[in-house]
Amino acid sequence: MADRYLSFTGTAPGRFLTRRLGLPQPAALERGSLTGGLLHLAAGKTDLDLAPVLARTGLARDEDGRPAAVVLDATGVRDVDSLAEVHAALHPVVRSVAASGRVVVLGAPLDPADHHQAAAQQALEGFTRSLGKEIGRGRTVNLVRLTTASAASAASAAESTLRFLLSPASAYVSGQVIEVAATAESAAPDDWDLPLAGRTALVTGAARGIGAAVAETLAGQGAQVVVLDVPQAEQEARKAAERLGGTALALDITAADAGERIAAALPGGLDVLIHNAGVTRDRRLVNMPADRWSSVLDVNLASVLRTTDALLAAGAVNRGGRIVATASIAGLAGNAGQTNYGASKAGIVGLVRSLAPRALAEHGVTVNAVAPGFIETKMTAAVPLLIREAGRRMNSLAQGGLPVDVAETTAWLAHPASGAVNGQVVRVCGQSLLGA
Numbered sequence: 001m002a003d004r005y006l007s008f009t010g011t012a013p014g015r016f017l018t019r020r021l022g023l024p025q026p027a028a029l030e031r032g033s034l035t036g037g038l039l040h041l042a043a044g045k046t047d048l049d050l051a052p053v054l055a056r057t058g059l060a061r062d063e064d065g066r067p068a069a070v071v072l073d074a075t076g077v078r079d080v081d082s083l084a085e086v087h088a089a090l091h092p093v094v095r096s097v098a099a100s101g102r103v104v105v106l107g108a109p110l111d112p113a114d115h116h117q118a119a120a121q122q123a124l125e126g127f128t129r130s131l132g133k134e135i136g137r138g139r140t141v142n143l144v145r146l147t148t149a150s151a152a153s154a155a156s157a158a159e160s161t162l163r164f165l166l167s168p169a170s171a172y173v174s175g176q177v178i179e180v181a182a183t184a185e186s187a188a189p190d191d192w193d194l195p196l197a198g199r200t201a202l203v204t205g206a207a208r209g210i211g212a213a214v215a216e217t218l219a220g221q222g223a224q225v226v227v228l229d230v231p232q233a234e235q236e237a238r239k240a241a242e243r244l245g246g247t248a249l250a251l252d253i254t255a256a257d258a259g260e261r262i263a264a265a266l267p268g269g270l271d272v273l274i275h276n277a278g279v280t281r282d283r284r285l286v287n288m289p290a291d292r293w294s295s296v297l298d299v300n301l302a303s304v305l306r307t308t309d310a311l312l313a314a315g316a317v318n319r320g321g322r323i324v325a326t327a328s329i330a331g332l333a334g335n336a337g338q339t340n341y342g343a344s345k346a347g348i349v350g351l352v353r354s355l356a357p358r359a360l361a362e363h364g365v366t367v368n369a370v371a372p373g374f375i376e377t378k379m380t381a382a383v384p385l386l387i388r389e390a391g392r393r394m395n396s397l398a399q400g401g402l403p404v405d406v407a408e409t410t411a412w413l414a415h416p417a418s419g420a421v422n423g424q425v426v427r428v429c430g431q432s433l434l435g436a
Contacts, residue, residue: 259310373429
């Protein structure tokens with residue numbers, strides 16, 4: 001369903017009326033290409049050499065004072081006095097950042113032996129999240145915390161993340177704190193436009209909706225995609241697979257032997273496993289029968305645990321592989337009428353945080369999650385008008401996201417060069433006003 005309010009605010013009368021009434025004024029997000037150059041700033045003393053990495057993003061150095069993106073290296077901020085350099089660097093330029101532009105702040109790990117440094121670095125989180133809520137005009141602000149051993153390895157490890165955050169692919173990702181640590185296998189692709197070439201990706205619940213968008217995006221980046229969905233959706237799954245040059249697999253993901261059957265169907269193993277399948281059975285707890293509870297927990301959480309365990313145990317996720325699960329801001333902030341759904345999606349967060357270090361150490365596989373907010377789908381189109389409008393406007397970008405926004409974030413986490421990103425839960429919610 002089209003966002004008519006967004007369309008209206010894009011007209012001269014709409015801008016005038018919403019400004020006079022103090023209503024949200026969302027800007028149409030740029031999902032094609034960013035227009036303008038890149039401005040590289042620093043706060044505090046730093047040894048980080050980002051120039052080669054930033055040069056490869058495709059954004060030229062800003063020359064006209066209207067940057068499409070600003071990268072602030074704040075890894076050298078160690079005390080309150082050096083925080084003043086953050087203000088001094090961004091205060092003069094933030095207003096000039098182009099519409100749908102990007103601000104990325106780079107931070108360092110919190111030093112447990114230096115509470116002044118830890119306080120200053122933690123301050124960067126509050127700073128970036130606050131700036132994200134006030135910057136407006138479709139612009140985003142994110143913090144990348146570099147936890148690698150050396151400045152040289154940090155710059156290299158951050159490349160895929162910087163490429164993502166400095167591109168239109170991250171249009172609906174704002175107010176996020178992403179940790180990057182060069183401890184996993186990463187490989188720069190031969191072709192950054194086709195980073196998943198030669199890799200096999202399986203997407204559950206991929207016949208429609210967000211899952212279909214994920215499958216299409218992965219295929220567009222070169223992956224051989226397996227479209228998995230329930231037997232009832234087999235025809236849709238086959239059509240989607242044919243369109244993408246992939247294969248379809250009709251399978252109930254809640255089956256006890258689902259993992260074994262997936263492994264048997266893919267004797268060459270998987271490089272990318274995307275857990276997208278999910279259901280809702282909304283009702284307040286006082287009115288929720290046991291079957292509504294168990295069906296949601298089984299599809300959204302138990303099946304993810306079972307199949308992941310089975311595939312890892314069988315060695316079916318190849319070394320250097322990527323597992324990306326789908327959480328939700330409902331699992332982070334809660335949602336009335338969704339105790340079952342919220343529990344299942346919070347469970348995904350627990351899975352990621354616990355499994356990520358072990359999966360990396362034992363199998364060479366990273367584990368991350370995306371947590372969508374209000375995304376424009378057939379499901380959200382059926383939500384009552386007032387609730388739907390609240391969902392759209394209650395974020396810093398004042399609009400709903402698109403399935404492609406979730407898909408692009410998933411593809412970045414699935415990237416072979418994203419091995420430095422592990423155990424992260426990245427919200428794709430336009431910096432929702434709900435949740436942390």
